[in-house]
Amino acid sequence: MATIRDSTPPSGDRRVRRTHAALASALIQLVEEQDLSRISIADVAERAGVSRSTFYDHYRDVHELAETACTAMIDGLIGSLPAPGPDSADPAPEATQSLEAFFTSLAQHAGLYRALLGPQGSARLVDHIRRRIAAAVHDHIHQAVSGDDLPERAGSPPDTPHDVPAVFTAGALIGVAADWLQRGCPRSPAEMATLTWPLLSALYHVDAGTLT
Amino acid sequence: MATIRDSTPPSGDRRVRRTHAALASALIQLVEEQDLSRISIADVAERAGVSRSTFYDHYRDVHELAETACTAMIDGLIGSLPAPGPDSADPAPEATQSLEAFFTSLAQHAGLYRALLGPQGSARLVDHIRRRIAAAVHDHIHQAVSGDDLPERAGSPPDTPHDVPAVFTAGALIGVAADWLQRGCPRSPAEMATLTWPLLSALYHVDAGTLT
DNA sequence: CAGGATTTCCTACACGTGTAGGGTAACCTC
DNA sequence: GAGGTTACCCTACACGTGTAGGAAATCCTG
Numbered sequence: 001m002a003t004i005r006d007s008t009p010p011s012g013d014r015r016v017r018r019t020h021a022a023l024a025s026a027l028i029q030l031v032e033e034q035d036l037s038r039i040s041i042a043d044v045a046e047r048a049g050v051s052r053s054t055f056y057d058h059y060r061d062v063h064e065l066a067e068t069a070c071t072a073m074i075d076g077l078i079g080s081l082p083a084p085g086p087d088s089a090d091p092a093p094e095a096t097q098s099l100e101a102f103f104t105s106l107a108q109h110a111g112l113y114r115a116l117l118g119p120q121g122s123a124r125l126v127d128h129i130r131r132r133i134a135a136a137v138h139d140h141i142h143q144a145v146s147g148d149d150l151p152e153r154a155g156s157p158p159d160t161p162h163d164v165p166a167v168f169t170a171g172a173l174i175g176v177a178a179d180w181l182q183r184g185c186p187r188s189p190a191e192m193a194t195l196t197w198p199l200l201s202a203l204y205h206v207d208a209g210t211l212t
Numbered sequence: 213m214a215t216i217r218d219s220t221p222p223s224g225d226r227r228v229r230r231t232h233a234a235l236a237s238a239l240i241q242l243v244e245e246q247d248l249s250r251i252s253i254a255d256v257a258e259r260a261g262v263s264r265s266t267f268y269d270h271y272r273d274v275h276e277l278a279e280t281a282c283t284a285m286i287d288g289l290i291g292s293l294p295a296p297g298p299d300s301a302d303p304a305p306e307a308t309q310s311l312e313a314f315f316t317s318l319a320q321h322a323g324l325y326r327a328l329l330g331p332q333g334s335a336r337l338v339d340h341i342r343r344r345i346a347a348a349v350h351d352h353i354h355q356a357v358s359g360d361d362l363p364e365r366a367g368s369p370p371d372t373p374h375d376v377p378a379v380f381t382a383g384a385l386i387g388v389a390a391d392w393l394q395r396g397c398p399r400s401p402a403e404m405a406t407l408t409w410p411l412l413s414a415l416y417h418v419d420a421g422t423l424t
Numbered sequence: 425c426a427g428g429a430t431t432t433c434c435t436a437c438a439c440g441t442g443t444a445g446g447g448t449a450a451c452c453t454c
Numbered sequence: 455g456a457g458g459t460t461a462c463c464c465t466a467c468a469c470g471t472g473t474a475g476g477a478a479a480t481c482c483t484g
Contacts, residue, residue, distance in 0.1 A: 013451060015461055040440060051463050056442070119339035126338070127331035127394075130387055162398060164407040167391040168384045175342055175383015176376060182339075183374055195376040198422065202414040210410065227431055227480065252470060263433050268472070431480070440471075450461075 016058075022048035023055065024069035027062070032111040035120040036062070063124040066116060073112075074129055077105050081133070081173075082197070083140045084204030095201070096193045103189035103196075106177055114181040117174065126174065133170035138163045141207045165207045169200065228270075234260035235267065236281035239274070244323040247332040248274070275336040278328060285324075286341055289317050293345070293385075294409070295352045296416030307413070308405045315401035315408075318389055326393040329386065338386065345382035350375045353419045377419040381412065 026048035030039050039062060045052045059065040082098035106113055116125050138161070176196055180187070187195075238260035242251050251274060257264045271277040294310035318325055328337050350373070388408055392399070399407075 013461070015450065019462085041442095042440070052441095053443095053464075054462055057461070061441085117335075119336045121335045123329075123333045123335045123338065124331045126335065127390070130391070134387075134391070162391075162395055164388060164392075164404070165411060167387045168408065168411050169387075171387015171390070172380045172384035175346075175379045175381075175386065178339070178383070179342070179346070179374075179379040180376075186374060192376070196380065198418050199377060199380050199415055202418045203411055206410050206414045225430070225481065231432085253472090254470070264471095265434075265473090266432055269431075273471085425484105427483080429480105429482080431478105433478080434476090436475095437473085438471100439473105441469080443467085443469105445465090446463105447465105448461105448463080450459105452457100452459080454455105454457080 019048070019050055019054060019058065020068075022050055023058070023065055027065055027069050028112060031066075031115045032109075034115075036066070036115045036122060037120045063122045066122055066125050067128050070112075070116065070125065071128075073109065074132060077102060078133055078136045080105060081136060081140075082200070083143070084201070084208065096197050099193035099197050099200070100189045103177075103180070103192045106181060107185050107189055110181055110185055113177070117178040118182050130167065130170045130174055133173060134163065134166040137169045138166040141165065141204065165203065165210070169203050172199070172203070231260070231262050231266060231270065232280075234262055235270070235277055239277055239281050240324060243278075243327045244321075246327075248278070248327045248334060249332045275334045278334055278337050279340050282324075282328065282337065283340075285321065286344060289314060290345055290348045292317060293348060293352075294412070295355070296420065297413070308409050311405035311409050311412070312401045315389075315392070315404045318393060319397050319401055322393055322397055325389070329390040330394050342379065342382045342386055345385060346375065346378040349381045350378040353377065353416065377415065377422070381415050384411070384415070 023044060026044050027039070030043060030047060041055050041062060042052055044062065044065070045055045055065075059068075080098055080101040082095035116122060117129075173196075176192070180192060235256060238256050239251070242255060242259060253267050253274060254264055256274065256277070257267045267277075271280075292310050292313040294307035297307055326333075328334060329341075385408075388404070392404060
């Protein structure tokens with residue numbers, strides 16, 4: 001039996017890397033085709049060309065696989081979140097552009113993200129994403145206030161401190177994203193960015209003011 | 213076999229009311245004791261003194277039961293959300309008080325809400341709650357701008373229009389609530405209200421400004 | 425109270441889940 | 455390459471899910 005909880009990516013063994021990749025790819029394919037709640041472990045394993053018991057050697061359930069399989073994509077998304085502008089830059093072109101990139105990325109994998117964030121999705125994954133966004137927002141705010149460049153926060157554990165503004169902001173972004181995806185992306189990413197930026201910017205300003 | 217999708221509360225038949233109540237009460241009990249994901253339909257049915265197949269006569273799964281069983285409680289929560297103040301009322305005592313009531317209600321059923329909103333919770337229910345909060349926020353904003361008293365929005369269907377600020381705000385509140393509950397409510401409801409109100413208020417102001 | 429209509433319960437079935445043990449083959453290290 | 459290690463696969467089992475049909479009890483209606 002395999003040792004469970006292998007601490008992720010640069011797994012020494014070639015076999016492990018292959019099954020991890022195969023399972024992740026299979027899940028992403030399947031989730032584009034149907035609701036996450038309809039996907040059985042047997043489905044994923046078969047699509048990946050792997051036995052069902054091998055799946056259990058690596059993950060406890062589909063949500064756990066989804067968490068690790070999508071972390072890279074999620075982090076890409078989060079990376080395109082705009083930092084708070086220096087101060088009241090009303091048009092704020094670069095921030096809006098960042099947000100547009102955010103919504104564009106969402107739209108490009110709309111099927112995937114809708115399945116994960118929507119009502120048939122995974123509360124676990126949503127929680128995971130909220131933590132990561134909150135951590136990013138936390139860094140943005142403190143970086144903007146102190147002026148320091150934080151040391152990149154590598155693959156560090158997302159031990160968010162209890163930062164109310166950060167989780168507030170993170171929840172808000174998830175809410176907008178989930179709702180937009182669920183309605184089938186009726187507005188363009190640019191429109192969404194234009195509508196969202198004033199709200200996000202307002203939160204940033206409150207945070208900066210409260211922090212000092 | 214029973215006709216599925218009976219349109220809820222004032223169900224004529226005495227038997228139906230009894231089983232609905234028994235199932236709802238049983239679920240709420242169980243969810244205070246353990247994670248939602250560990251609760252089987254057989255558990256709920258047994259606790260309610262009802263057969264498993266009767267459960268399926270009324271609900272498709274545990275999440276659907278949770279949705280209807282908690283709607284009343286949820287609506288109570290939403291009712292205590294503060295409306296936007298007339299304009300910049302910085303201390304805004306009544307708004308903060310409303311928010312404190314909101315967090316106090318959450319804390320009173322902390323076990324329940326944590327199980328429902330947390331990582332082991334129900335994405336369906338979270339989606340449902342977000343829609344309801346968004347609808348309430350939507351009404352608040354338009355009421356504040358137009359000055360009208362909307363006609364109470366009785367048990368009406370939560371057909372939220374695509375209102376970005378509303379879902380943004382709704383997501384934010386859910387994010388704060390979920391995070392706070394998950395950490396075991398480390399701060400008092402009053403502290404949470406004090407921390408949250410500036411953020412919420414800022415969003416209200418942006419919305420009012422954008423609307424005119 | 426009789427009537428019909430519904431709800432409730434029982435049984436049964438095909439599947440999915442999660443766990444366990446052990447055989448085989450692939451891998452890394454030396 | 456030979457070594458031990460470890461991942462992979464197979465089998466099997468206990469349980470939960472969701473569906474279906476039909477018997478019996480309960481209810482609303484007139």
